[in-house]
Amino acid sequence: MQRKEMVALVLAAALLLSAMPQAGVAQRVSEFWDPDEFARQMALLEMEPVGPPDKPWLQALDPTWVDTSQYKKDPPWTICFSNAGLFNPWRVVGFTTMQAAVEANPLIKEFIVLDAEGRDEKQIADIADLVASGRCDLLIVSPMTTAALTPAVERAAQQLPVIVFDRGVNTRAPITFISPIGGYAFGAQGARFIAEQLPNGGKVLALRISPGVDVLETRWSAAERIFAETNLEIIGVEFTNDDRAVAKSIVTDYLLRYGQIDAVWMDAGATTVAVLEAFEDLGYEIPVFTGEDQQDVLVKWYEEGLTGIAPTYPTFQWRTAVEAAVMVLSGQPIPGPEWKLPQPTITNETLAQYLQYNMPPQHYALCGCEDLPGYPQRWGGR
Amino acid sequence: MVRRVPPIFVVLLAICVWISLLNPRFATVPGFMSFLMRAAPAAILAAGQLFVIVAGGFDLSVGSLITLVVLGSSMLIDGDPANTAWVIAVMFLIGIAVGVFNGAVTSWLKVPSFITTLGMLVTLKGFALLWTGGAPRGFLPNNFRVFGRNRLTGVPLLDEVPYAVIILLVVAVVATYLLHRTGWGKQLIALGDNPRAARLSGVPTAKVRILAFVASATSAVIAGILLGGFSGVSTNVGDGQELGAISAAVLGGAKLLGGRGTMPGAIAGALTLQALFTLLNLLGWPKPLRDGLQGVIIIGAVAYTAWRERRS
Numbered sequence: 243m244q245r246k247e248m249v250a251l252v253l254a255a256a257l258l259l260s261a262m263p264q265a266g267v268a269q270r271v272s273e274f275w276d277p278d279e280f281a282r283q284m285a286l287l288e289m290e291p292v293g294p295p296d297k298p299w300l301q302a303l304d305p306t307w308v309d310t311s312q313y314k315k316d317p318p319w320t321i322c323f324s325n326a327g328l329f330n331p332w333r334v335v336g337f338t339t340m341q342a343a344v345e346a347n348p349l350i351k352e353f354i355v356l357d358a359e360g361r362d363e364k365q366i367a368d369i370a371d372l373v374a375s376g377r378c379d380l381l382i383v384s385p386m387t388t389a390a391l392t393p394a395v396e397r398a399a400q401q402l403p404v405i406v407f408d409r410g411v412n413t414r415a416p417i418t419f420i421s422p423i424g425g426y427a428f429g430a431q432g433a434r435f436i437a438e439q440l441p442n443g444g445k446v447l448a449l450r451i452s453p454g455v456d457v458l459e460t461r462w463s464a465a466e467r468i469f470a471e472t473n474l475e476i477i478g479v480e481f482t483n484d485d486r487a488v489a490k491s492i493v494t495d496y497l498l499r500y501g502q503i504d505a506v507w508m509d510a511g512a513t514t515v516a517v518l519e520a521f522e523d524l525g526y527e528i529p530v531f532t533g534e535d536q537q538d539v540l541v542k543w544y545e546e547g548l549t550g551i552a553p554t555y556p557t558f559q560w561r562t563a564v565e566a567a568v569m570v571l572s573g574q575p576i577p578g579p580e581w582k583l584p585q586p587t588i589t590n591e592t593l594a595q596y597l598q599y600n601m602p603p604q605h606y607a608l609c610g611c612e613d614l615p616g617y618p619q620r621w622g623g624r
Numbered sequence: 625m626v627r628r629v630p631p632i633f634v635v636l637l638a639i640c641v642w643i644s645l646l647n648p649r650f651a652t653v654p655g656f657m658s659f660l661m662r663a664a665p666a667a668i669l670a671a672g673q674l675f676v677i678v679a680g681g682f683d684l685s686v687g688s689l690i691t692l693v694v695l696g697s698s699m700l701i702d703g704d705p706a707n708t709a710w711v712i713a714v715m716f717l718i719g720i721a722v723g724v725f726n727g728a729v730t731s732w733l734k735v736p737s738f739i740t741t742l743g744m745l746v747t748l749k750g751f752a753l754l755w756t757g758g759a760p761r762g763f764l765p766n767n768f769r770v771f772g773r774n775r776l777t778g779v780p781l782l783d784e785v786p787y788a789v790i791i792l793l794v795v796a797v798v799a800t801y802l803l804h805r806t807g808w809g810k811q812l813i814a815l816g817d818n819p820r821a822a823r824l825s826g827v828p829t830a831k832v833r834i835l836a837f838v839a840s841a842t843s844a845v846i847a848g849i850l851l852g853g854f855s856g857v858s859t860n861v862g863d864g865q866e867l868g869a870i871s872a873a874v875l876g877g878a879k880l881l882g883g884r885g886t887m888p889g890a891i892a893g894a895l896t897l898q899a900l901f902t903l904l905n906l907l908g909w910p911k912p913l914r915d916g917l918q919g920v921i922i923i924g925a926v927a928y929t930a931w932r933e934r935r936s
Contacts, residue, residue: 480911487855494662495905498647516855523773524658538763602703603763 274459275467283427291584299558299610300565301584305577308417313403314573315379318351321567322378324368326386326409327360330484331512331536331604335611336560338621342614343564350568354378362390369394373401380571382563383416384408388456403570407563409457417570418578420562422585425460428553429509431587432532433465435551436505439530442473444504447496449517451484451510457555461509469507477503482513489513493520505530511552512604514539518548535588535596538603544593552588558610559583600624630877632892639899646906653782657775661786663898665690665772665847665854668792669865670872670894671799671887672843675836677873678803680816680882681730681737683837685744686844686869689722690862692752693848698762698857699755705765712768715845722748723841727834737837745866753859764852772853788850792891795846800887802839812836816882864915871918872897874925897921 286303293301321344328334344353356372358365365386372378380403385391392411398404399415407420436446446469450462462479469476477500482489490513496503497520506517511534521528533539533552543550562583569576586608588596596607602622611617618624644651650659669686676683693715700714701707726744730737756762771791775784803809811832814822823829844865851861870880876893878885897918904914 483860485858485860487851487858487861490855492911495902495911498649498902499906499908501649519773519855525654 274456275463279424280426280430280464280467283424284430286423286582287427287431287585297610298556298584298586298608299562302577303423303582303584305581306579307575308578309575310403310417310570311573313380313417313570315571317349317571319349319379319567319571320352320354320377321350321380321382321564322354322372322375323356323382323563324365324372324384325355325357326365326384327358329360332510332555332557332606335604335606335609335621336557339557339609339611339614340560340564342611342616342620343561345615347564347568350564352377358386360386362386365391366394369398373398378402380405380567382407382567383411384560384563385411388412405563405566405570407559409455414579416579418566418576418581420559420566420581420583422555422559422583424585425457425555426464427585428555429461429464430468431553432507432551433468435532436507436530437468437472437474439549440474440504444474445477445500445502446474446505446507447477447493447503448479448507449482449489449492449509449513450479451512452481458509465507465509474505484510484512486513486516490516490520493517494524497521497524497526502526503529507532508534510534511536511539515542515603518542535607536603537598537601537605537607540588540593540596540607541599541603544597549590551590554586554588554606554608556583556585556608556610557606558608561610561614598623630886630889630892632876632889632896636892636896636899639896639903643899643903643906646903650902654784657782657784657786657789659898659902660789660792660895662854663895664786664788664792665850666865666868666872666898667891667894668795668843668850669847669869670876670890671795672840672847673866673869674799674873674876674878674885674887674890675803675812675839676737677870677878677880678816678882678885679812679833679836680819681833681836682741682870683726683840684738684741684866685722685726685748686840686847687862687865687867688745688748688752689719689841689844690848690851690865691859692718692748692862693845694764694852694857694861695752695756695859697768697849697852698764701765701768702762703765705767708765708768712849715849716842719841719845720838723838724834726841727830727837730837731830731833749862756859762857764856768849769853769856772850788853791846791850795843796887796891799839799843803885803887808832808835813883813885816879816884818883867918867922868894868897871922871925874922874929877929879929880926 289303291301291303292305328337344350354377356368358368372381381398383395383404383406385406388410392413395404395406395411396413396415404416405418406416410419451458478496480492482492506529508514514531514533515538518528518531528548531550533550535552535554539552566576598607600618600623605621611621649655673683697711697715700711722744726740729735729740771787775786777784779785811827814827815829815832872894873885873890874880875896876889878890901914
């Protein structure tokens, strides 16, 4: 009796499941699509930066200059920093570089840092506290979310020189906003490479970290548009939450379902190696992939002779923020109100020069930190 | 004791047949081995959880313990394969300590296990994140990852067998023996069935319960080593695993408030859940929907068990 009931139940469930419509990939118009900015970034990619070639963190693309003589102050200085958080290795490497850059400069006597732990409301309070303390000669902000932090940065800029980097704010109140070329360029480079490498009808799986973050949304919206102009089949767009276990499971699921994936486009490189392992472990050849400048990605790519590309979002911008602060307090003109840093792309041809076997797997090759005190141990190297 | 084939095995077989129709690769030896390999951590965790469930408790801390094992191992090994052996030993000691703590607080301080282990879940996860500074920085060397990732080659008839599947087999045999063939196993079931009667008849309830939590925590350490091996360092690796283990045990016919449950059933329950997710993936269901289904399955399975009991 009981077993019969169970079988009936299973059959009923089977009917239900089969009737479910195939869930497709959600197609919606992205609110993060700005065609003019896309065109501008693509133009910047082709441009030669000004500044010392051996110090890319001091270079700028197509800069305009702002006069900072009004902020000139006698050293030593106290520099304050409101950090969105240290929630991923990219930020850990960048912050380590930043601390080392501060130490390397004897004119900075104090570096006060408040960590917002990934929370907008804490960062708003942090900025207010730093301004109210009266100890800061200059404030550096790496904002959590653009819209939420804009008023706080605006208020701070009325009392102090402010420099913003990484994610932006919707105001021109800071002296400058430091960032690499941008997410459109990042996303487009990977997508173009895949489009070149794959035959018509090739199957592409897109993996994203999480929705709603502007620096990541721009990467995907650019890629999405480029893929739309090709005959490639986008078999899925999934979120990995930047987690290797999730990423590997997703790719394994897609491989079991489709039997073949010709390329994986990723909006960041933290889970790239786990994704490639999913192919290996199921006995598939590793497809064309996009990564980033993490050492684990570069080493696997190089040693196994894979076909890939790694757009970068260089961690050296954390150093630029410190250098910019010093320039402002010295009264030197700096690139602004936007300081666009170069955004090198690692290809099969240039890969070898970025390998650093002495550095840990999640170290970013473009840290711009090799000449700073404590390298390489401070960054976990040997 | 298993007197007849429990319904869960029929369901498992049905789902496996269905998957094979959609994806013939599944019905081959390597295809099925891959499936077992992915299911092994969840099945081991279900086996451990069952000891606590039959004794009338819950162990919600296993997911966080898994995260701690993965993150802690990567921090302690620090990239040097020579550290792997002692780090694994340390992880088992941590697991035993967590189990003893859960059992002792539940037994002697009379805190319901639901609360004790929920507190432990939050504590362990917090500790793991504090230890690593919130971002996974280390990595796990190959001699650690081999258990969750690699296969034993040259096996007669089967050719290749994942180490995870061998570990699952060993755990299944040992756990079945412990629950169904030892005095401790019988005492656990008696304790879950009627704690007062068990105590009055001389069952050392505190000791019996503490050992159940130790078994569950040990299974979490094994699952953590396999999961860390499968995908490497990850801060979310243990999230939701406790729910999966409890669902599996209940699907396998265990009574949620204790007193009944079979080890083969719980392991089959875990395999069924994994098979169901594989099937839904092949049918094209998006992942969030698959996750959501798990809650529905627990409620459904408990309701079914209760309904069956009322009828008999």
